[in-house]
Amino acid sequence: MALLALGGLAAGLTLTACSTAQYKSVSQIFVATRGTSDVAEMNQGSAFSQARVQSYADIIASPRVTAPVVKQLGLDTSARALADRVQATARLNTVLIDITVTDTDPERAALIANAVAAEAGLLIVDLETPPGQGAAPVHIGITRSGVPATDPVSPKPLLNAGAGLLGGLLTGIAFALLRHTLDTTLRTGEEIGETAGIAVLGSVPFDKAAVAAPLAIGDQALSARAEAFRLVRTNLQFAQVDHRPHVIIVTSSLPGEGKTNTAANLALSLAQAGHTTCLIDADLRNPCVAKTFGLVQSAGLTSVLIGAATVSDVLQWAGDDTLAVLTSGPIPPNPAEILASQRMSQVLRDVATAFDVVIVDTAPLLPVADTLGLAPLTDAAILVVRAGKTPADQVRAAADGLRAVGAHILGGVLSMTDPQQQRTYGYGYGFEHVDAAKRAADATAPRPRPVRSEADAGAMGTGVGA
Structure with a gap:
């Protein structure tokens, strides 16, 4: 609106300068x-x-x-x-x-x-x-008798400038009202709740540094984005007190909404908080977890599903060896069928016995059917919504699709929000008062790998295709 007002002012001044x-x-x-x-x-x-x-x-x-x-x-x-x-x-x-x-x-x-x-x-x-x-x-x-005038009757600089400024302001107001009327994208947690009927676990502000450094660790450990993921972690712990989910899929309605970034950072945050955590890349259309962590992708989930390896063979470690990661492995020709298979169900059960929490990054819901086939094999789902980008009807369709296959939606995460309009939803009020030094220690301190019983290790080594 300010630009349009300045444009109107400039037009008025230009008209004055160009007029005879x-x-x-x-x-x-x-x-x-x-x-x-x-x-x-x-x-x-x-x-x-x-x-x-x-x-x-x-x-x-x-x-x-x-x-x-x-x-x-x-x-x-x-x-x-x-x-x-x-x-x-x-x-x-x-x-x-x-x-x-x-x-x-x-x-x-x-x-x-x-x-x-x-x-x-x-x-x-x-x-x-x-x-x-x-x-x-x-x-x-x-x-x-007529006499020569001393001042011109036109142009009138002040009048033209005022008219241009007013015209620019009115145009800006009209444009803003029109954009608000036509814009169906979701920008707040309240809008997500009204549209899809789900709670919001947190909102993650947009950070330019995330393009080059998607993981909120190291120098980014005390950033607003890292704090937002810790808030999501805390709210997730309160989401199901009586029946805490162990296997959680993280998905979105459309590509480009930040689901992989959310899954990776949420898994890291859980691991840093002392929960034994495994992150699985089940987006077999466009796997990004290996690239995000700098890990090997050539052997992973699909290797286990076809019997070419065991989970323990292809499991990798990230986040100062606090987070276990199962990358996608080779991309198969039939992702939807392989993810909905009994073998996939067995892999998830085996991994769940060895870890407190299993975070599964999955494909977007609306373009392909992969996630709808995988969702019934898991305990719950988190739906990522990009602020100001995802249309309301797409979010509603995604949530309805998950419910249709019996998936329990824990809540949503509003990603890439305007940092100036960052708001806090749900639980986690105490984060604003935690000492910065303590937060840094919590975010960056290395933790030992999870200790599993021999029975758990044996289950992971023989559960599928061993």
Whole structure:
């Protein structure tokens, strides 16, 4: 809106700078009847003059008057063009006619005004003279001569600037209202709740540094984004107190909403808090977890599903060896079928026995059916929504799709929000008061790998395809 207002102001100033200055000069004539000493005749003459002055005004602003003026003054214009610059106005209930001439030269404007007044008097007298008679019933006198103007009547810089500024503001307001009316994207947790009927576990602010450093660790451990993921972690712990989920899928309605970033950082945050955590990349269309952590992708989940390896063979470690990661492995030709298989169900059960929490990054819901086949094999789902980008109907369709296959939606995460409008949803009020040093220690302190029983290790080594 500010840009449009400035644009309007600039347009007004530009119009002023590009406009040619115009000057006005005004002369005035008086219409009177021929002299008489009779009062009644004088009254009749005055009424006659008043009745005629409007007609005279129309005649004055016509080529019949301006043609002789053009010739007399040697003007480089036509009689019609000059007539368009002449305005004759009869004053109400008087016998006075004001003749206004506009020109780019103040001296020339005065000359034309005076010449038009003189020529108008001659023409009116000539028109009012009856054929064969020597005198006209009216007399035309010049009561005011035109003088050169000192200031132009246009352009008016202040008026143009004010009009441009006002026009820009009104355009900005109209544009903002139109955009608000047409914009169906979701920007707040309240809108997500109203649209999809799900709670919001947290909102993650947009951070330019996330493009080069997607993981909120190291230098980013004390950033607002890292704090937001810790808040999501805390809210997740409160989401299901009686039936805490162990295997949680993280998905979105469309690509590009930040689901992989959310899954990776949520898994890291859980591991840093002391929960034994495994992150599985089950987005077999566009796997990104290995790239995010700098791990090997060539062997992973699909290797286990086809019996080429065991989970313990391909499990990798990240986050200072606090987070176990099972990358996607080779991309199969049939992702939807392989993710909905009994083998996949067995892998999830085996991993869940060895870890407190299993976070599964999955494909977007609406473009492909992969996640809808995988969701019933897990305990719960988190839906990531990109603020100001994801349309409401897409979020609603994604949530309805998860419910249709019996998936329990723990809540949503609003990603890439405006940092200036960052708001806190749900639980986790205490984070704002935690000492910075303690937060740094919690975020960056290395933790030992999870200790599993021999039975758990054996389950992971033999659960699928061993």
